[in-house]
Amino acid sequence: MKQRPPPAAFGLMLLILALPLRAEEITVFAAASLTDSLKEIAAAYEKTSGDRIVFNFGASSMLARQIDEGAPADIFFSADEAKMDDLAKHDRIVPSTRRSRLSNSLAIVVPADSGLTIASACDLTNAAIKRIALADPQTVPAGIYSRIYLARLKLWPLVESKIVPTDNVRAALAAVESGNVDVGMVYRTDAAISKRIKVACEIPRAEGPDISYPVALVKDSKETETARKFLHYLDSEEAAKVFGKYGFIVRP
Amino acid sequence: MSVQEWQIVWFTAWVSALSTITILPFGLAAAWLLARHEWPGKSLVETLISLPLVMPPVATGLILLKLLGRRGAIGGWLHSRFDLDIVFTWRAVLIALGVMSFPLLVRSTRVAFEEVNPRLEQIARTLGAGNFRVFCTITLPLASRGIVGGMLLAFARALGEFGATIMVAGNIPGRTSTLSLAIFQNVQLGRDNDALHLLGVSVLLAFAAVWGGEYFLRRKPGFK
Amino acid sequence: MNLRLKQIALPLSEFTLEVDVEITRPVTAIRGPSGAGKTSLLDLIAGLRRPKSALIQLDDRVLTDTATGRMVSARHRQIGYVPQDLALFPHLSVRKNLLYGHRPEGKTADGHLFSYQHVTDVLEIQSLAERSVVHLSGGEKQRVALARALLTSPRLLLLDEPLANLDSGLKAKIIPYLTRIRDEFGLPMLYVTHDPDEVRDLCDHQLWLERGRISSAPR
Numbered sequence: 001m002k003q004r005p006p007p008a009a010f011g012l013m014l015l016i017l018a019l020p021l022r023a024e025e026i027t028v029f030a031a032a033s034l035t036d037s038l039k040e041i042a043a044a045y046e047k048t049s050g051d052r053i054v055f056n057f058g059a060s061s062m063l064a065r066q067i068d069e070g071a072p073a074d075i076f077f078s079a080d081e082a083k084m085d086d087l088a089k090h091d092r093i094v095p096s097t098r099r100s101r102l103s104n105s106l107a108i109v110v111p112a113d114s115g116l117t118i119a120s121a122c123d124l125t126n127a128a129i130k131r132i133a134l135a136d137p138q139t140v141p142a143g144i145y146s147r148i149y150l151a152r153l154k155l156w157p158l159v160e161s162k163i164v165p166t167d168n169v170r171a172a173l174a175a176v177e178s179g180n181v182d183v184g185m186v187y188r189t190d191a192a193i194s195k196r197i198k199v200a201c202e203i204p205r206a207e208g209p210d211i212s213y214p215v216a217l218v219k220d221s222k223e224t225e226t227a228r229k230f231l232h233y234l235d236s237e238e239a240a241k242v243f244g245k246y247g248f249i250v251r252p
Numbered sequence: 253m254s255v256q257e258w259q260i261v262w263f264t265a266w267v268s269a270l271s272t273i274t275i276l277p278f279g280l281a282a283a284w285l286l287a288r289h290e291w292p293g294k295s296l297v298e299t300l301i302s303l304p305l306v307m308p309p310v311a312t313g314l315i316l317l318k319l320l321g322r323r324g325a326i327g328g329w330l331h332s333r334f335d336l337d338i339v340f341t342w343r344a345v346l347i348a349l350g351v352m353s354f355p356l357l358v359r360s361t362r363v364a365f366e367e368v369n370p371r372l373e374q375i376a377r378t379l380g381a382g383n384f385r386v387f388c389t390i391t392l393p394l395a396s397r398g399i400v401g402g403m404l405l406a407f408a409r410a411l412g413e414f415g416a417t418i419m420v421a422g423n424i425p426g427r428t429s430t431l432s433l434a435i436f437q438n439v440q441l442g443r444d445n446d447a448l449h450l451l452g453v454s455v456l457l458a459f460a461a462v463w464g465g466e467y468f469l470r471r472k473p474g475f476k
Numbered sequence: 477m478n479l480r481l482k483q484i485a486l487p488l489s490e491f492t493l494e495v496d497v498e499i500t501r502p503v504t505a506i507r508g509p510s511g512a513g514k515t516s517l518l519d520l521i522a523g524l525r526r527p528k529s530a531l532i533q534l535d536d537r538v539l540t541d542t543a544t545g546r547m548v549s550a551r552h553r554q555i556g557y558v559p560q561d562l563a564l565f566p567h568l569s570v571r572k573n574l575l576y577g578h579r580p581e582g583k584t585a586d587g588h589l590f591s592y593q594h595v596t597d598v599l600e601i602q603s604l605a606e607r608s609v610v611h612l613s614g615g616e617k618q619r620v621a622l623a624r625a626l627l628t629s630p631r632l633l634l635l636d637e638p639l640a641n642l643d644s645g646l647k648a649k650i651i652p653y654l655t656r657i658r659d660e661f662g663l664p665m666l667y668v669t670h671d672p673d674e675v676r677d678l679c680d681h682q683l684w685l686e687r688g689r690i691s692s693a694p695r
Contacts, residue, residue: 062440131340139441164340164422179322180339374524375563377550379577379628389576393567 024226025052031079059168061139074221080141102213103249106203118200133175133184142169189247268410271349283361305355309415344421353406364398404465477664482531493688501681508685523550556625577628
């Protein structure tokens, strides 16, 4: 007599078919200023694709160095072109996957309870301002942008002695939040997410330095297919909407 | 090595020396109390003193940051009363180095005191000396080698301090940049050669300090 | 002299030291097997240990009284102590050791002067003044320790086995010094020893201490 397979076997088959075909995990090294926006984008992406995104946020300079030394990253999302150029020079990225669509602008911020008024960057030379927090102006993109801008206004030599360099732009933000410095220069997008600081003065995009966030696939990635999928998603309308929500400028 | 690099070496050396001298009276007092007396809460204090030795230095640095920042319990008072800032100045470096090397000083000094025959202190008392005189004329001279050894170890620890310092003083070139912080920054910048110069000096200084420290600690209490 | 050691109770590792006695003779020996508590008793009298209960009084001065909580510190008791290991300060010269507790104006009860000259003269140690304590012979160390205690002008001298580590030849040399201390300075002494010969020459009276208790002296 022909035996019918037990109903449990059918159930198991259905269950297996319902699961996403392959759940992969990729690692994204990204600039600190992208923390909140990327996390939100990744959460939405994970739901639909079933893949998992693991992030390593930090100063682009530090991340670039780590990738150069062979750190296991699949995607690098930098806060300036220079760091990506360095990696390209050392043949660490896949040039055809490189895209630069994101931009940002700078803002001068003060602790939420501060009484200082700052109309423009020139006010930074004021004696009342003793300490200015910046991401390291020699290495970290946010600090470099700020320094370039201040140098262009011939203010850099006057304020250089007041600078308190931090490891990345979020650390500069934290320094302002703690009240241990009088003023900080961070991205407008960073200023937007913190309630413990207020924006004293925004640097208009036209005046400020040309900020650009390139993203690319890392050559030694072990999950190129999955990574390319995510890169593609970063280019999508949904992702652009999220970036825009946080204050980034998305170039077409 | 450039002028700036020598400046960093000089700064590191003098702030480490100053921090060792600053913690010395506290270290001696703590070591003496732990060596010679039993009192309630003693083991709690012993553990507290040892904490910076075992905790991650950045954790200790965070505690210091919370206390000494402009909004902290101590830093806030100093800032509002005297317009004095600690965080992000050499004073923060001094305090970070002092806190991190304090346990080493207390340990070595305590052993030095414990090695002084208590009978000598007792007899000194029968000869009419009060506690302070006994401490200065008997205990301290006989423990002096161990104390010097402890100071050198503390100095060596201060030289190499990084985690707590970077939390509480940052790495401000020309103001709070110590050897270890400068090495870190050079590595970040990709300036490995410069990092190696500083590394070499760092190793030499640490070697001299530890070697000297062990020399004093190894020998028995000396007499003139 | 009158040394009252009343209702003394001091728990030691294996038994409790319990003494209740009054000592009036100038030189009294405390004999007994080792571990009997003799050193602990001297420590109590000198004020180096705190008893569970005791009334210790020297002449008209109450030194320890647990009933009232009175405990005169060792530095104020004016009791000289020569411990068994001598406890000479190794980092100081002989002279500095001798002068450590020296009070130049000191006099005993009956007016004797404890001057540096006199004491070093009696014990014949003037020539040792600048020497390092560490390199002295056994006999020299003994005399320096004695002199150091004497130079504080004490009212009572405690000696813990002063001749224990000396060979018989040296003992014979030191005993006259002790006799001199008794005679020249008129100083009451409590003398711990386990050697009956020393007692015979020097002491007027003996106490026998065994397992923390005083029993009748087996003469």
